[in-house]
Amino acid sequence: MTRTVKSNTIGSSTIKRNGAIVKGTKGSRIAPLSNLKGNVSISANRKKQNA
Amino acid sequence: MAWKEKFKQFGLPGFILFLIISLFSFYLITNDSELMKDLHLKMSKFITADFFKYREQASPLLQALHFVLLILIYGLFLVGFVSAVLMVKNVIMKTTPSIISPKFDEYESYLELEDKLGDVLTAFDQQSSLRAIDEKVTIFMMSSHAEIKRIFDLPESQIEFVWYFQGKNNDIELVYLKTPKDIEGAAKLINSALDMPYVRVQETAVNSRMELRESPIKQFITVRNYGNLKLGLAVFILKENIITKENLKEFIYYTSKMILLGTNNRLLRHFKRKKNTGN
Known part of the structure; x- marks a missing residue:
């Protein structure tokens, strides 16, 4: 890969989460997503290119 | 048939x-x-x-x-x-x-990816400058993306990647090289996947969920490490009916090595650093 890498192509966000993250204990199969949490507050931080 | x-x-x-x-x-x-x-x-x-x-x-x-x-x-x-x-x-x-077998190419691309990870790890040992390490981590992320793109046989425009790790107070920090089209939907999917004890979670019909009916994301799959969340990768597919038994098998095989990445503290630190430079 000879492309030049610019750090300003990177964006990031934070998901504010209520409740603990469940530990990963099972890996024998790919589980289908059971239920969806509707209200997620998210703060996105975008570093715009050439901005 | x-x-x-x-x-x-x-x-x-x-x-x-x-x-x-x-x-x-x-x-x-x-x-x-x-x-x-x-x-x-x-x-x-x-x-x-x-x-x-x-x-x-x-x-x-x-x-x-x-x-x-x-x-x-x-x-x-x-x-x-x-x-x-x-x-x-x-x-x-x-x-x-x-x-002309694809198998041969696959093998080659795995080795190439290993090379990129090797670059990162040797950069740690050589105490390279943060900037140099950061670049190598980014290159490694890009090659991982390329590998998954190859597994699902999708062009750049139809697949998005988000890396995530645990922040303060159970918050989830997301890092990406390209901002996803639907970051809200992506966040909902990642957040919900973390309510389950499985290291790999998939949703093959994202639009069937009420909240995500309008989302450009059609299919979703994520993988993270065992135990407490250290590092995970979420893959968002913007095209329907891409996930099949065969490519899932390859995805599992490929990610079985990746789930150890988060346990490397130095690597994790650099992902966290990426988050800060992204802000």
């Missing part, structure tokens, strides 16, 4: 047998007179040895034995023919594609 499966199971010998049986039954239908005698006569015609010539005046027992012997000889010919065909088939089906 049940018949296709059946055909695969029996393969070429089955097909040849089927051909012979159908020819035989066709013959049976068209010539019903003195079938056995006719067959015996025809079979012995191709063999030049005197002993195998059909004799009208021989006793029925001798004739029957003669006939059985002929069938055995033809059977041997048939076995030889079938194995010759199989040999040719093997040469065509197995050896030739290996020159």
Whole structure:
């Protein structure tokens, strides 16, 4: 890969989460997503290119 | 396609047998007179040895034995023919594609990815500048993306990647090289996947969820490490019906090595650093 890498192509966000993250204990199969949490507050931080 | 499966199971010998049986039954239908005698006569015609010539005046027992012997000889010919065909088939089906086989390319790309990870790890050991390490981590992320793109056979525009790790107060920090089209939806999916104890979670019909009915994300799959969340990768596919049994198998195989990435503290620290530089 000879492309030049610019750090300003990177964006990031934070998901504010209520409740603990469940530990990963099972890996024998790919589980289908059971239920969806509707209200997620998210703060996105975008570093715009050439901005 | 049940018949296709059946055909695969029996393969070429089955097909040849089927051909012979159908020819035989066709013959049976068209010539019903003195079938056995006719067959015996025809079979012995191709063999030049005197002993195998059909004799009208021989006793029925001798004739029957003669006939059985002929069938055995033809059977041997048939076995030889079938194995010759199989040999040719093997040469065509197995050896030739290996020159241009996708398997070979896959193997190469795995090695390339390993190389990129190696670059990152040696950069740690050489105490390279943060900027240099950061670049190498980014290159590694890009090659991981490329690998997954290859697994699902998707162009850049139809797949998005988000790396995530645990922040303060159970918050989830996301890092990405390209901002996803639907970051809200992506966040919902990642957040919900973290409510489950599985290291790999998928959603093959994202739009069937009420909240994500309008989302450009069609399919979602994520993988993270065992235990407390250290590092995870979420893949968002913007096209329907991409995930199949085969590419899932390859995804599992590929990510089985990746789930250890988060346990490397130095690497994790640099992902966290990326988050800060992204702000």
